[in-house]
Amino acid sequence: MPQGLEISGLAHGFGATVAVDGLDLSVAAGEIVGLVGRNGAGKTTTLRAVMGILEPREGRIRWHDREVGASDRLRFGYMPEERGLYPQMGVLEQVTYFGRLHGMERRDAQRSARSVLERLELGPRAEDKLVALSHGNQQRAQLAVALVHRPELLVLDEAFAGLDPSAVMLLSDVLRDEAQRPAAILFSSHQLDIVERLCDRVAVMEAGRLLATGTLEELQRRVPSRLRVRVGGGAAWRPDVPGARLVEDDARGTLLALEPGADPQAVLRSAMATGPVEHFGFERGGLTDVYRELVAA
Numbered sequence: 001m002p003q004g005l006e007i008s009g010l011a012h013g014f015g016a017t018v019a020v021d022g023l024d025l026s027v028a029a030g031e032i033v034g035l036v037g038r039n040g041a042g043k044t045t046t047l048r049a050v051m052g053i054l055e056p057r058e059g060r061i062r063w064h065d066r067e068v069g070a071s072d073r074l075r076f077g078y079m080p081e082e083r084g085l086y087p088q089m090g091v092l093e094q095v096t097y098f099g100r101l102h103g104m105e106r107r108d109a110q111r112s113a114r115s116v117l118e119r120l121e122l123g124p125r126a127e128d129k130l131v132a133l134s135h136g137n138q139q140r141a142q143l144a145v146a147l148v149h150r151p152e153l154l155v156l157d158e159a160f161a162g163l164d165p166s167a168v169m170l171l172s173d174v175l176r177d178e179a180q181r182p183a184a185i186l187f188s189s190h191q192l193d194i195v196e197r198l199c200d201r202v203a204v205m206e207a208g209r210l211l212a213t214g215t216l217e218e219l220q221r222r223v224p225s226r227l228r229v230r231v232g233g234g235a236a237w238r239p240d241v242p243g244a245r246l247v248e249d250d251a252r253g254t255l256l257a258l259e260p261g262a263d264p265q266a267v268l269r270s271a272m273a274t275g276p277v278e279h280f281g282f283e284r285g286g287l288t289d290v291y292r293e294l295v296a297a
Contacts, residue, residue, distance in 0.1 A: 003064045004028040004184040005050065005153055010059035012045055019045040021208035023059070027153070030182030032175060034195035036291060037205035043188040044081055046205075047157050050186070051078050063153070074102050077151030081158045081188075083142050085130050092117065092126035095144045102149035109148065116144045119174060136167045143171065147178070154178060156187035160194050172198050196287035204294050211294050216287055223293035224257040226283045227264060235275035241266045253279055257293070 010023040020042040027033045035043045049056045052073050061068045085094055092113055099109030117126050120140040125133060130141060139162070146154060154175070160168055175198065179185055189195050195202055196216060203213040212219055224245070230253030231237045237254065238246065243262030247255040258264065264282075271277050285293075 004031065005186065006060075006062040006065075007046070007050070008060045008062075010046065010049060010056050010061070012049060012054065012056040012058075018208050020049070020056070023205075023208075023210050025186075025203055025210065025213065027184045027186045029152070029184050030179050031201065032179050032185040032187075032199045034199035034202045035186060035188040035205060036190070036192060036195055036202060036287075037188075038295070040207075041205040042208040043205055044157055047078075047155050047186070047188060050155055051076065075149070075151055076153045076155060077146035077149065077183075079142050079146045079154075079156040079159050081161075083138065085138070085142060085145065087131040088129055090127055090129055091122060091133070091141050091144075094130060095141065095148050098145040099148040104149055112148050112150070113144070116147045117141075119147075120144055121170060136163050139163055140167065140171075143174070147174075150181070152183055154183055154185045154187070156185070158189060159187055160189055160191050168194060192287045192291060202287065204291060206295050216290070219287075219290045219294070220284055223285070223290050223297075224259050226285050226289070227256045227258055227267060228253045228279060228281055228283050229256065229267065229271050229277065230254070230279035231271050231275045232278040233275040237271055237274040239267055239270055241270055255283070 005027040007023055007025045010020050012020045023042070023046060035046065037043055045054070048054045050061055063072045095113035095117060096110045099112055100106060104112065114126065117123050120143060122137060122140050122144065125137060130138060133141065143159060146156065159171060163171065172194065175185055201213060201215055202219060204211045212222055226247065239256060241262065243259040244267055245257045245259065247257050256267065268277065268280055271280070
């Protein structure tokens with residue numbers, strides 16, 4: 001795996017509250033990793049630790065096989081959940097300013113700022129004050145600040161929150177382009193459909209711990225198989241098979257979760273004893289289904 005970000009044994013708390021508890025996670029150059037979990041799972045604390053905003057109680061954060069320092073973080077791009085731009089400052093001026101903070105020469109920073117604003121379709125608003133922009137365009141300006149210095153690592157906290165579908169597609173395309181550079185990208189999101197489409201790997205957090213990490217296919221193998229059965233003839237059928245759990249029942253049929261060891265043939269025999277079986281097939285749940293199973297386990 002190409003070198004990148006490595007988090008090992010990360011632990012932090014606030015008073016008696018444990019925010020992150022022994023987290024291990026890596027993000028390679030050219031990889032997009034999505035961090036998902038409910039509010040309070042530890043996502044924001046993890047991202048802030050990576051950026052040096054807080055000092056974790058325990059653990060190591062390494063970049064290219066060495067401890068992360070201030071000079072490394074100058075090459076990181078960060079988009080915080082609480083947006084941190086200046087409302088009365090012009091958009092171009094602001095993005096240029098942040099480029100300068102990351103060590104760019106003024107001319108290079110301004111050139112890069114104009115380029116990234118064009119990529120994010122903010123070119124026509126470059127001279128406007130931030131306060132004059134819509135919420136979605138302010139989000140784009142915040143991302144421009146994270147991108148202006150061509151970061152090696154992008155750390156984004158709820159970057160897609162409150163965006164309309166066109167903005168989601170634009171930001172997704174930009175992040176894919178950044179990964180091709182190749183930048184390493186770690187972002188948190190509650191929007192599991194976006195994470196599913198965009199990410200190479202997903203890390204699922206719950207109560208400060210990492211429940212699972214892997215590709216969607218790898219995560220799907222960690223949860224019960226899903227079997228959909230539709231019995232015709234208006235017959236009311238409920239499976240009475242050990243290890244077969246009802247998930248939902250609608251016009252498409254009865255969806256079951258099969259625990260390890262459950263016998264699909266026993267399910268089929270049960271259905272056939274009730275009426276004609278019109279459909280019998282396994283389905284792969286999306287990330288939302290996988291997440292639900294993982295946190296309920």
